[in-house]
Amino acid sequence: xxxxxxxxxxxxxxxxxxxxxxxxxxxxxxxxxxxxxxxxxxxxxxxxxxxxxxxxxxxxxxxxxxxxxxxxxxxxxxxxxxxxxxxxxxxxxxxxxxxxxxxxxxxxxxxxx
Amino acid sequence: xxxxxxxxxxxxxxxxxxxxxxxxxxxxxxxxxxxxxxxxxxxxxxxxxxxxxxxxxxxxxxxxxxxxxxxxxxxxxxxxxxxxxxxxxxxxxxxxxxxxxxxxxxxxxxxxx
Numbered sequence: 096x097x098x099x100x101x102x103x104x105x106x107x108x109x110x111x112x113x114x115x116x117x118x119x120x121x122x123x124x125x126x127x128x129x130x131x132x133x134x135x136x137x138x139x140x141x142x143x144x145x146x147x148x149x150x151x152x153x154x155x156x157x158x159x160x161x162x163x164x165x166x167x168x169x170x171x172x173x174x175x176x177x178x179x180x181x182x183x184x185x186x187x188x189x190x191x192x193x194x195x196x197x198x199x200x201x202x203x204x205x206x207x208x
Numbered sequence: 209x210x211x212x213x214x215x216x217x218x219x220x221x222x223x224x225x226x227x228x229x230x231x232x233x234x235x236x237x238x239x240x241x242x243x244x245x246x247x248x249x250x251x252x253x254x255x256x257x258x259x260x261x262x263x264x265x266x267x268x269x270x271x272x273x274x275x276x277x278x279x280x281x282x283x284x285x286x287x288x289x290x291x292x293x294x295x296x297x298x299x300x301x302x303x304x305x306x307x308x309x310x311x312x313x314x315x316x317x318x319x320x321x
Contacts, residue, residue: 138314
């Protein structure tokens with residue numbers, strides 16, 4: 096049963112455009128994440144957001160920014176997409192503490208042409 | 209920092225044969241939590257099993273794994289592969305109190321008739 100909802104499922108856009116992906120979780124978790132799953136299926140954390148504290152993976156380019164209105168929502172904005180941004184973006188949530196189960200959404204597949 | 213190694217990127221097996229997916233890890237902390245997540249096509253990645261207890265076998269949905277702290281390993285096994293086991297499997301590591309979960313590169317398991 097899905098409890099982390101992502102929209103859209105797919106998005107195709109041109110280089111230089113701005114895109115925004117939405118994520119909502121209904122589990123009441125206090126931490127949300129964005130992961131990037133690249134073409135080689137590597138799963139890399141981009142951001143984690145906990146009680147309004149943002150932890151950023153230092154390798155994430157500045158054109159990426161998370162946006163949160165409350166602890167149940169964490170959106171992802173990409174200011175000016177580049178070809179290497181083509182990937183599946185997975186939103187996830189969990190309780191505080193790295194030893195707890197992480198629940199993922201189905202992902203948003205971004206293709207930059 | 210923490211790291212997780214999954215040596216096999218691709219594993220192809222015939223239905224009915226045993227499955228073993230390798231996972232080793234490195235961490236400076238003694239209270240490691242190890243996880244296996246499974247990602248079926250067009251679904252969300254989800255937790256398959258987890259463990260933090262040394263030398264204790266954990267089982268779920270026909271799969272099992274034993275955390276061996278002496279060898280820093282958490283290999284995933286199943287006695288008899290089924291076609292429906294075809295998926296991407298990620299080994300992951302977390303430490304108590306640390307928000308960060310580290311994923312391995314993933315192993316794509318394909319089961320053939």
